[in-house]
Amino acid sequence: MYFVDTIDVPGLGNRGYLAGGAHSAVVVDPPRDVDRVIAAAAQRGVRVTHVVETHVHNDYVTGGLELARLTGAAYLVPAGAGVAYAHTPVADGDAVEVAGGLTLRALATPGHTPHHTSYVLEDAGQAVAVFTGGSLLIGTVGRPDLVEPRLTARLARAQYDSAHRLADALPDDTAVLPTHGFGSFCSATQAAGGATTTIGQERGANEALVKDVDTFVADLLAGLDDVPAYYAHMGPVNARGPAPVDLTPPLPADADEIAARLAAGEWVVDLRNRVAFAEGHVAGSLNFAAEGQLATYLAWLLPWGRPVTLLAESAEQLAAAQRELVRVGIDRPAAAATGSPTAWVRTGERPRSFPRADFAELTAHGNDSVVILDVRRDSERRDGHIRGSLHIPLHRLRDRLAEIPDGTVWVHCAGGMRAAIAASLLDAAGRDVVAVDDSFDAARAAGLPMARITPAEAQERAAAGAAVLLDVREQDEWASGHAPGAVHIPLSALTTGSDLPPAAHGRPLVVLCRSGRRSREATTLLTARGADAVDVIGGMVAWAGAGLPVVGGGTDGSRPTP
16 A cells, blocks of 8 residues: 655645655655655654655755755655755666555656656556656646756757656556646646646646647747746755755844835835735835745745845744745745734834725726736736736836836736735835736726727627728638638738728727737737727637638638638
8 A cells, every 4th residue: 555645835836745655655846844744754654765856946945955864865866967965866767665565766757857857656566656746747747948048949849758758658547746737837837627637637638748749849938938037046056955944933123123124125025915915014015925926926026135024914924924935045034023014113104005996996097097007927918908008027027117107006917916016016116006906807897998809809899890800811821711801911011011901091900810929919010000909819710719700711612711
């Protein structure tokens, strides 16, 4: 008999694992706060005999070295990882016995990193689970662009080969147990799917196993989003060997010290929820709520090495935040305070506040007289945004505050958490701000004008005579099938300065291409020319997929395909 316990790290979107038999166990990719792992092993009544890493991690500080030291376990690290401390190098095919009849076998799976290694757990010689780290994830794979830009395309192809190696080598009922992919930015995409999977399930659904290699690589590289800034520090820390964790309480700070640290340019971080922060906070403090992705976003935005003072509503909230932050290398807060803002401001001063609102209130206010700031990532904005809004992703906002026009700033994200962080940054900079605490899905329903519209909305506007459909695909694509009533001009002609077709002169335009990429480019160009233009999400692929009519493209009576 064997067991596999999950060591969840939800704030980072990762998992570690404790697996073993009656008396001994192995730990795979442990988090830095190893007391959790030791407690899990004690509950099972097993001794940790091996600690293994699938790769040198880029998104968190590993607890592997410290766990091996505390337990006396052998520390297995993939050969070629280039670490600076004593360890047992692991090569493809190496195997260790974990418990009676239970074996861990290494399988080289480069792609997320050049040295990446997966580990197959075998019970009596039969594969029962595979720890895939950043290789085969649920529905996707680990991103290949975290090591060296010149290696990215090569590693993307290696990810494809590694996924197929796992699928070919293992039975369908083998449990797939990845480290990344539960919200981690180490995942190439945030694929939909359940919390568990098997080789058989991935064989029929994982993008690396259902696409040909060229399509997979092209799609993978096109979908890569920004890399959190702090990732640049994680690999070197893990290669050198992380220091032991210190979770003792920070030095207490009174109101005078908090003010002094702010005056010195240090960061004072308020861990309370965004509602409480908006209602009252220390002027100049920043809101990174403890219950959100605290570690990811604070480490991403904080200038590396800048001292941090933490403000919490309770000692328990403070301790939990400390634990989150050591996982990304923010080891010791400079100071801390618990309680409420009335105790954190000096005598004679009052807490600062700013309003919160929803998208319906923004509509009622009138969006022509305010600055609407969208702090979502580029990939999110591509799927739709409020027309006329300013876009600065949250992780770039600190360095681009000067780009925001004068006036009250209504800041939004996808759900409210990042907008709250952004609002605190703007408030600390002295700007008048309203935090939009609402789901972005509500923006369209509230009647705000969208820069991108659905195929159904596009057809409705064209049918009502409110806009002209403008197809910017090339001639052969247009001829293969297009929306009824659309007029045509290729993007290639627009970019060389060609005039619009007469039917489109002076009319609102709804721009179509095949999938939505070229139409975004065309809409930007047309807007710069002074045209009233929006584009269609998903282009003609989405149009046809929605069952809307397509004309042209053949004489045999069959439905044309865009």
